[in-house]
Amino acid sequence: MANLDASSSDVTFKPKPSLPPPPNTVGAVGWVRKNLFSSPLNAFLTLLSLYVIWVLVSNVFDWAILNAVWEAETRRECLDKVGLSGACWAGVSHWMKNFIYGRYPDTDVWRINLGFGTLILWMAPFWFPRVTGKIAIGASAILISPFLLGYLFAGGEKGLFLQLMISIAITSFIFSWLHVLVCLGTGNTLRNVIVSMTGFAAKPDSAQKYPVIGLFVALAVVVFALQAGWQLEEQNTNLWGGLFVTLVISGIGIAVSLPAGIVLALGRRSKMPIIRVFCVAFIELFRSVPLITVLFMAVTMVPLFLPEAINPVKIVQAIIAVCIFSSAYMAETVRGGLQAIPKGQYEAAQALGLSYWKMMTLIVMPQALKLMIPNIVGSFIGLLKDTTLVSIVGLYDLLLMLKAVSQNPQWNGIHTEPLFFGAMLYFVLCFIMSKYSQHLERTLGAGQVRK
């Protein structure tokens, strides 16, 4: 009753301002209490973790930095100075060149640098948002650049076909970058600029491609004439090694496995029984055996399979094995992505009257590939790690180079330091890839998130 009286009068209810939260639940103290010491068990776990971190960090720090020897000529010198309590980084720095280039001659190392530099420049437009025609640039980088890079790395005599492909590669590189510069400078495309400059703008669309093709061919002819007199000294693949070989093998593996995996996955989901059976057999066979057996198979059986005249070098055999193996895995990754596309998308595409390939390339694959990016990058990381297995069949990749230091008389028995260095190198490469894939997933998947 009293309440009724109060509400009928003119007195309005004014709440008191709320009190600040207790000081030990906010700020750093509150965070520590909540996240580290919320219960006796948690407090114990926190202290235990701190102890573990302390032991690990202090030991590694002492060994790797505090007691480490950075300058020495032999391992004996290191051992005399600090014994086993400190790392002997001098051994790693003396061998750094071999870790990266293998036994490639010093005078020709620029060829490897130039090759990888070209490839990075070729791919760089992907990171410029204003550039158009990225698919064409990417396709040229994957399909045509291997001829140029392969010749840079291997050298030797050039056949007519190789000369032609090298000219086309150089011309496409120049064209891509002209296009990129035009895009960045004017916001227009190279095609439109060429068309307007040659006065073809008024001509019908079908005729507009002629000046572009003409210019490409003219440039290619000039490049062809220029490169005819240019020859590089042959470098035997036995001299290749280190990070260089690791990147070559895994790079080719990546470039081959993605398209091959897509084809195999489509074959596995095909309605044609014979094609399906072949694809399933291939995928299941190579997925159920370890990579090392595939490598041994390639090394021992490829020479038997081929005519006697052809004697493939070991790196080619290893690349074949890696490609076969990674294609089978990639096929399963792609199949996972294809299965995630709702059936309605296929039916809608068919209802529009699209053919199988149009349905796949225009409707299904763009959606599926976007979904698959984390898994595809995961496969690439796995491939980069698996490339270390080629060391077992005797290819001097990064891992075998790291191991070979200890057989050197000067650095006899030095194992931990090079392997530690290699582990860090691999970790950085793989970690960057996985973080980049998460970034891609966020940017490309922006349309997928429901708001």
Added chain:
Amino acid sequence: MAVVDRGASGQGSSLSEIVNDERYRSVFYQILVFAVVMWAGWYLFTNTAHNLEARGMSAGFGFLQSTAGFSISFSIIPYEAGDSYLWVYLVGITNTLLLSFVSIVATTILGFIIGVLRLSKNWLVAQLASWYVEILRNTPLLLQILFWYLAVFAILPRPKQSFDVLGLGLFELNNRGFYFPAPVPGEFFGATMLTLLAAVIAAYVVAVWAKKRQNATGERFPAFWTGIGIVVGAPLLVFLVTGSPLEWDIPELKGFNFRGGASVPPAFCAVFIALVIYHACYIAEMVRAGILSVSHGQTEASYSLGLKPGLTLRLVIIPQAMRAIVPPLISNWMNVVKNSSLAIAVGFPDLVAVFMQTSLNQSGHAIEIVAMVMLFYMTVSLTISGALNYYNKLVQLKER
């Protein structure tokens, strides 16, 4: 003439019909692919036959009966240098299976622990576990194996200064390997094992009966603890009654090396530890994803039904999480089996090392040996995926 004309034009239209008909097209593509594959197979076969002839080699599995002239540093089944290649194959298989089995058991346990730690409410523990996963899974396994072998197990002290694991004098670690006590069953030990078998069956029967009774009457019966009691108690009783017929053969330092007990070589330890630590990362991620996949609403619903936290975990959360965890877990076990082949890098005689490397180099029968090794891994793989499919069928959502 008219007839011919009509025939020609008719043929033309029916030809385009045939070309554009999806059924004929698919038949044509399939025949094409089949022909290409057959041609490739024939090409490889003729080349191989020619090459084998040129090298004066014969194909066939006859070589399996001939003696292998090399010794193997470690085997579970007895092996001597004069045994046949077929026996080498079996030695390799048993070594691979032993290494894989112990690695799978240990990696699953470690993976579950780390997966649960990653979800800990304690920020520091979760961070520590996630850095463990990030660092180890982004480093090649082969590099880890070499690291453990070259930096740890290859530089262990000699037997005289062996490292006493646990400090009990039972487990010794030195540069010859890891020594541990071996059980020596006595006369009546078989009785204990039989009892154990019977007890497991009895516990299963009790569990089935308890479930049936609970479904019928709603009364609960502590089947789990009864089962534990039967499985532990009955064999223990028989063991004691028959006079403890089990002795332990403890390794002892005699002269320059340990005698007695059982041992595994340092290479085994290195591969085992590397496999366990590496694959535990992947299992931890699966466990984490599996637990996160059960929505919090399930816990709340179960509480509102009146279930206690322990029962909620056992009856509601774990069965649903297992549905997400088990399939990738089993394919990860398959990866452990496959990756155990990396033991070749540190000289542990697994199947690939003794058969695909040593035997192949000695006998030269590349095709047969590669086929036999692949057949073994495929058999294991198919067995495991068969079990997986059976399990999936068992636990999948029963939808209407």
